[in-house]
Amino acid sequence: MKIAIIGAGAMGGSFAEGLLKGSIFNPSDITIANPHKDKLQRFSNLGANTTTNNIEAIKDADIIAIVVKPWLVEQVINEIKDSIDYNHQIIINMAAAIKADTLFSWLDKNGQKPVLFQVIPNIAIAQKASMTFIVPCGASHKQTSIVKEVFDDLGKSLITDETHLGAGTTLASCxxxxxxxxxxxxxxxxxxxxxxxxxxxxxxxxxxxxxxxxxxxxxxxxxxxxxxxxxxxxxxxxxxxxxxxxxxxxxxxxxxxxxxx
Ligand SMILES: NC(=O)c1ccc[n+]([C@@H]2O[C@H](COP(=O)([O-])OP(=O)(O)OC[C@H]3O[C@@H](n4cnc5c(N)ncnc54)[C@H](OP(=O)(O)O)[C@@H]3O)[C@@H](O)[C@H]2O)c1
CATH class of the missing domain: 1.10.3730.10 (ProC C-terminal domain-like)
Incomplete structure (x- = not known):
């Protein structure tokens, strides 16, 4: 299984750090994209793939995690949308406070929609000690258990619904x-x-x-x-x-x- 992380800031970087310490992905199965190269060096030193090109990052990924500031999510989706295979690639949105309906409207490709997970971890994910909330949106049981397994390896995770996501974010992420x-x-x-x-x-x-x-x-x-x-x-x-x-x-x-x- 391969994963791409778009955005290597406080959260994307912590997520990458946790994954590199985890047992689910080999370093060579992790790709991290960020516009500025300086944030990527420490990950390539640990064997992960790094790039400044988001489209290159998502090629071959089974899971695509979008970890940019909320106001940049639509722009990133517009950039990568046509390169995502909705039949095979799962999308994780980590940006807080964007409703799934809004994300689906941005991701819509002539009526086709991807499998989406709203995921809110906290920065202790870098130490594999996050409390992570997962909201599956249009996902099968199998896809949900794959994503839960990824975050259980990085601390504890809870499958919840969108109405509890804000409370979860406040309680564990803030x-x-x-x-x-x-x-x-x-x-x-x-x-x-x-x-x-x-x-x-x-x-x-x-x-x-x-x-x-x-x-x-x-x-x-x-x-x-x-x-x-x-x-x-x-x-x-x-x-x-x-x-x-x-x-x-x-x-x-x-x-x-x-x-x-
Ligand atoms: N921090 C937390 O504790 C936390 C917890 C839960 C959820 N979140 C969510 O995580 C998201 C990221 O937050 P953050 O704290 O990690 O912010 P951040 O530190 O500002 O990181 C965002 C990263 O995205 C990169 N970026 C900007 N435009 C991009 C683009 N077009 N393509 C790829 N990467 C791009 C930035 O790169 P440059 O700076 O190099 O330009 C930066 O490294 C937010 O939406 C937030 O709601 C954060």
Whole structure:
């Protein structure tokens, strides 16, 4: 199986990086296209094919992933449309907030439409640790399981519908930035408490890793886990209640909702 990635920016580059670490594609089965050559060098060093020509990139690809900014998607589709074989090639759109109906209207070739997947990963895909949402549009079960297998190899994936894609994007794709902000805030707190910045960051990261592993291994609700570490009248509950008094949960929920507007 061969894949072409159009756009080697933050997301396209992370996707390529993950694929090159993954077990589904050989490096020689991955082609990455980008207008500026400088972004491509690191991928050709790892054995992938690279090009500045989008039409050349999609030749022989079983999967074509469009990973350019949303306002450039129509232009890219117009450029490559006539070179896509709708009977054999699957299209993945990673650009956020473009409806499948709009994509199909751009992709229409005299009434012929391709198999399309709307896919939203997050940048942890580079480390094979993405949370990826997949919306199949006109795909068979077999095609859906092929695409799911690709993204399961790069973290976790969830097949969903278009109405949940925005919420998924906010929770996991923007969400990674929200998680980073927690790491920054906790690390800065750690410095005020007396640790050097890099040590404070390592402590916060290991603590978060521990929290995630605890919840994933036990299936516990976070509040149940919190009950296990809060001694009545103790310091942890005082810390938590002070965070809540300053709007912690509310800030997170309102931030997530703002990311959906
Ligand atoms: N970043 C995320 O966390 C994230 C998460 C989910 C979805 N997405 C989606 O992914 C898409 C890309 O976002 P990004 O953050 O990766 O943006 P980005 O860093 O700006 O990358 C876009 C890339 O597309 C290239 N490009 C521009 N015109 C092109 C063309 N005609 N043909 C081929 N490549 C072209 C750009 O090349 P030059 O810069 O060299 O001109 C750039 O390398 C967006 O639509 C976004 O909604 C991003």
């Amino acid at each position: 969400g990674i930035a929200y998680a980073m902000r927690y790491v920054r805030a906790a690390s800065e707190g750690g410095v005020e408490l007396g640790f050097k910045a890099d040590i404070a960051k390592e402590i916060v990261l290991q603590t978060l890793k521990g929290a995630v592993e605890l919840l994933q291994t036990t299936g516990m609700h976070p509040e149940t886990a919190i009950d296990q570490v809060t001694t009545p009248g103790g310091l942890t509950i005082k810390g938590l209640n002070t965070m809540e008094k300053n709007g912690f949960s509310n800030a997170v929920i309102e931030g997530l909702k703002a990311g959906l507007k």
